Amino acid sequence: MLYVFLFNIWRKLFNMRFFIYISMFFIYILISISSFADIGVVYKKGNSIHESIVKKILDFATKDKQNYIKVPFNVDATPQSISNEIVQNTNINTLFLIGDFAAKSGISTNLPGVFVNVINPVQCGLIDSSGNYITQLAGISMDIPLKNKMPIITSVLKSINSVLIVYNEIASDYLFRNYEKTLLDFNIKCLGVQADTENELGQILGKYIGTFDCIISFVDNVVYSFSSVNIALKFSILNKVSFISFSPQMVNSGSLMAFYTNYEKLCTQAYNILKEVIQGQYAGNQIEFCSEFSYSINKYIAKILKLKIDDKILNGAENVYEK
Structure with missing residues (x-):
């Protein structure tokens, strides 16, 4: 009788343990399925x-x-x-x-x-x-946060007093505010000028000539198109004002340097x-910026602007253009 009693207890415990294992297995399967998409x-x-x-x-x-x-x-x-x-x-x-x-x-x-x-x-x-x-x-x-670019920019441009940023308020105000704050943190005057179309860029450059020593641009398709970029490039070379752009193609065409996405x-x-x-864990409420970037430099333009670029900066560039 004692053996029968002990056997019945063992069987109940086994069944309970088996039920628990089976339940845990199905819970694991459900969690796994829900975590995939x-x-x-x-x-x-x-x-x-x-x-x-x-x-x-x-x-x-x-x-x-x-x-x-x-x-x-x-x-x-x-x-x-x-x-x-x-x-x-x-x-x-x-x-x-x-x-x-x-x-x-x-x-x-x-x-x-x-x-x-x-x-x-x-x-x-x-x-x-x-x-x-x-x-x-x-x-x-x-785009790339300006604070991430500044160590390279300040190494190339040893002295910056005032920066011109032309932007469209609707398309890129959030970018301009980011850049403006960073320039102020570096004690650099930020001259922000709004434009409603790409055709205004040339007029703005002419109007404010002599009040800035560097143009910094970012991805803004209202202000910067193929034709308006060419106007900015010509202005930069003729007036010996550094133009910092946002694509290697622009550097190849004549801007001093560009910072852009590392894909x-x-x-x-x-x-x-x-x-x-x-997983339902993303808590961000604002667009994020690229954490890392690539950059290109035009040595020929640097020579025109009488800038000497450290070898360390040149070696870190994705592209170095000679003309």
């Missing part, structure tokens, strides 16, 4: 920058065993047609959006996600003029934000 990666087909970002993001997703669905679109696509394609694919529940069109398309889906490589996030309806998010999407600005680092930063979004 089918990421819709939206990008323009044939765009080399977009496709390089896609490759990097998919590498990260594969390592994390995250499911993903590529949503490439052609040049004739519209934000609405892209949005419709995303919504029709019911497996997609999180978005990674590359470029202005992709970001616009993501808003109307109401799906959470991350945007990158957007030229004008204000115009796209992603943030307000102060840089605050106004949709369900988080993202990273294409490999951008992908790492963006994917980390994406993981937080998927």
Whole structure:
């Protein structure tokens, strides 16, 4: 009788333990499933920058065993047609959006996600003029905080008294405020002038000539276009005023130096934000800036401006142009 009694107790304990293990297993499965998402990666087909970002993001997703669905679109696509394609694919529940069109398309889906490589996030309806998010999407600005650039700028330009920044208040006020604060922290006068169109840039440069010794620009497609950039480059060379721009192409064309996104680092930063979004842990309320950057320098322009650039700065540049 004692053996039977002990056996019954052991069986009950075994069944209880088995039930607990089974319950824990199913809870683990449910948690695992909920922590994964089918990421819709939206990008323009044939765009080399977009496709390089896609490759990097998919590498990260594969390592994390995250499911993903590529949503490439052609040049004739519209934000609405892209949005419709995303919504029709019911497996997609999180978005990674590359470029202005992709970001616009993501808003109307109401799906959470991350945007990158957007030229004008204000115009796209992603943030307000102060840089605050106004949709369900988080993202990273294409620009670099000025404080990150200043060690290189002050090394190249040994003395800066006044900086001119021409910007559009609606498109890039949040960038201007960031730059203005940094310049004040460095005891440099900031001359901020608003422009409503690209055609005003030449007039502004002529009007304020002699009141600044450096022009600093950032990504603002209202002020800076191909034609207005050429005006700024000519003004810089003729008047021997340093022009700090935001793309290597501008340096190759005649600006002294440029700071711009390091896409490999951008992908790492963006994917980390994406993981937080998927897990419901992202708490940001303002557009983020690239944490790291690349820069290019034009030695020929430096010579015209009578600037001597340290070898350490030259060696750190992605591109050094000689003419």
